[in-house]
Amino acid sequence: MGKLGFYYESYGIPRIGGRILGYIxxxxxPISAERISSALSISRASVxxxxxxxxxxxxxxxxxxxxxxxxxxxxxxxxxENALTTRINGFRSLMNILETDFLSTNNSSMNEMRExxxxxxxxxxxxxxxxxxRR
Numbered sequence: 001m002g003k004l005g006f007y008y009e010s011y012g013i014p015r016i017g018g019r020i021l022g023y024i025x026x027x028x029x030p031i032s033a034e035r036i037s038s039a040l041s042i043s044r045a046s047v048x049x050x051x052x053x054x055x056x057x058x059x060x061x062x063x064x065x066x067x068x069x070x071x072x073x074x075x076x077x078x079x080x081e082n083a084l085t086t087r088i089n090g091f092r093s094l095m096n097i098l099e100t101d102f103l104s105t106n107n108s109s110m111n112e113m114r115e116x117x118x119x120x121x122x123x124x125x126x127x128x129x130x131x132x133x134r135r
Contacts, residue, residue, distance in 0.1 A: 013057065016042055017050040021059055030063040030072035058082025081135070084128040091121040 004025075008018030019040055024031060037047045051073060054060045061076045076082065095117050102110055 013053065014050060016040075016046055017053055020047065020050050021054055024054075024060055024073055024075055027074075030065050030074050032070045032072050034070065036073075057086060081128060081131055084124055084131065088121060088124045088128065091117055091124065095121065 004022035005015035005018035009015045033047045037044045059079045060073050063072045063074045065072045
């Protein structure tokens with residue numbers, strides 16, 4: 001799970017968030033924050049903060065389990081589509097910046113960045129559409 005922590009850290013998710021995501025991926029049943037905290041030796045407050053972040057990214061969701069006061073978490077059914085959507089939105093935002101703030105800048109570096117951004121946007125759109133077909 002440590003390697004997942006490092007991987008997701010490069011996408012702006014704290015290392016602990018990546019470790020939590022890895023743990024939830026390995027669990028076949030809904031898991032409580034308390035169990036995550038205990039299993040990974042992470043403070044309960046840090047677990048809660050990172051669970052909220054992972055829910056905001058669309059990786060995990062709360063699952064109702066029996067009656068009780070504890071929240072349980074599972075991988076979101078659309079986690080990987082959400083990951084692609086996040087990247088697509090990032091490229092769209094970057095393209096908007098390039099088209100509004102740097103429209104008059106027309107040098108080879110800026111043109112290359114625009115071309116790269118459009119390509120990445122297109123590739124991720126195609127990947128998301130393919131993923132939707134498979135699901």
